[in-house]
Amino acid sequence: MSNIPKTQKVAIVESSTAPIHVVNDYPVKQPQDLAPGECLVKMHCTGVCHTDLHARKGDWPVKPKRPLIGGHEGVGEIVAIGEHTSQSPVKVGDRVGIKWLADSCLDCETCRKGLEQSCLNAKLSGYTVDGTFAQYVVSYVKHVTPIPDALESTEAASILCAGVTVYRALKYSQTTIGDWVVLPGAGGGLGHLAVQYAKAMGLRVVAIDTGADKKELCLKLGAEVWIDFKESKDIVKDIKDATGGFGAHAAVVTTASSSGYEQAIEYLREGGKLMAVGLPGEAKLNASIFFTVFKSISILGSYVGNRQDAREAVDIAARGQVKCYYSVKPLGALSEVYEDLEKGKIAGRIVLNME
Numbered sequence: 208m209s210n211i212p213k214t215q216k217v218a219i220v221e222s223s224t225a226p227i228h229v230v231n232d233y234p235v236k237q238p239q240d241l242a243p244g245e246c247l248v249k250m251h252c253t254g255v256c257h258t259d260l261h262a263r264k265g266d267w268p269v270k271p272k273r274p275l276i277g278g279h280e281g282v283g284e285i286v287a288i289g290e291h292t293s294q295s296p297v298k299v300g301d302r303v304g305i306k307w308l309a310d311s312c313l314d315c316e317t318c319r320k321g322l323e324q325s326c327l328n329a330k331l332s333g334y335t336v337d338g339t340f341a342q343y344v345v346s347y348v349k350h351v352t353p354i355p356d357a358l359e360s361t362e363a364a365s366i367l368c369a370g371v372t373v374y375r376a377l378k379y380s381q382t383t384i385g386d387w388v389v390l391p392g393a394g395g396g397l398g399h400l401a402v403q404y405a406k407a408m409g410l411r412v413v414a415i416d417t418g419a420d421k422k423e424l425c426l427k428l429g430a431e432v433w434i435d436f437k438e439s440k441d442i443v444k445d446i447k448d449a450t451g452g453f454g455a456h457a458a459v460v461t462t463a464s465s466s467g468y469e470q471a472i473e474y475l476r477e478g479g480k481l482m483a484v485g486l487p488g489e490a491k492l493n494a495s496i497f498f499t500v501f502k503s504i505s506i507l508g509s510y511v512g513n514r515q516d517a518r519e520a521v522d523i524a525a526r527g528q529v530k531c532y533y534s535v536k537p538l539g540a541l542s543e544v545y546e547d548l549e550k551g552k553i554a555g556r557i558v559l560n561m562e
């Protein structure tokens with residue numbers, strides 16, 4: 208407790224139009240100032256997610272706080288816990304993850320039903336509360352995710368958002384071993400994790416993306432069918448041909464455009480499940496009502512994950528069944544990372560070293 212500094216390095220954004228500033232003299236909340244239930248986490252590293260770019264720009268219907276320290280894929284060590292905290296599931300010295308859902312009330316109907324992430328009193332890391340682009344982050348003992356020893360901090364980072372998100376969507380897709388799942392964007396940050404979780408769950412993967420590198424990655428990770436959306440003349444037909452003529456049992460759509468969702472209604476087989484995961488700020492879903500009904504299709508929104516989903520996603524990765532492809536950069540590179548994200552130039556994920 209004695210070696211907790213008074214100030215720290217953070218990346219902060221003052222307004223939607225201001226540049227990101229990395230400052231070295233941002234105050235660290237001191238252990239005696241932590242409220243019951245709060246913990247102070249010394250960050251090892253943090254992933255960068257597309258959501259951080261939305262938070263930076265403020266282009267979602269729900270607005271972020273300002274000034275804002277973004278970030279919600281952080282891994283670090285608990286260095287202090289607020290006095291009078293009762294029944295903490297974690298202790299000082301534990302390595303934990305800070306995910307998008309920083310805290311929820313755990314007592315409203317939504318929370319009691321396991322949909323903590325949709326709690327009306329939820330605190331969102333790097334959005335409604337300051338996040339992980341900081342050396343010391345205040346988080347909440349009930350919601351931090353314990354990280355198993357077998358998983359390096361940098362390997363765990365992107366599992367906490369990208370991994371949890373796709374894992375939960377697959378978990379709730381009502382598929383079973385041997386079923387076909389279509390993953391548009393399979394070679395991307397979320398997609399390449401989705402291929403591996405799907406494989407670990409015994410599903411058969413149709414990967415959609417473009418380019419030789421992504422093809423090689425998807426097939427290496429266990430996708431059974433590859434469709435290049437730039438080369439395919441008819442994606443719906445290609446999917447049906449690959450799945451015995453009937454179409455896929457489920458699709459996990461993470462893209463930001465509405466077309467990916469609408470197409471899924473066509474290539475899903477009767478009784479198929481469309482898992483909507485991407486969070487475009489404006490796009491509307493223009494699904495054919497006729498075929499949604501006629502084919503008994505279910506369209507299900509799946510939003511990150513709760514504490515249990517996070518633990519499961521992390522444990523599967525710790526057992527080596529899922530590996531995130533990432534490169535490590537310093538916190539100062541955040542502005543460039545955002546530019547690259549916007550241009551779609553990032554392969555895999557970016558993890559910022561916070562030490």
Ligand SMILES: [Zn+2]
Nearest residue numbers: 256258368369
């Ligand atoms: Zn995220």
Ligand SMILES: [Zn+2]
Nearest residue numbers: 312315318326
């Ligand atoms: Zn709640």
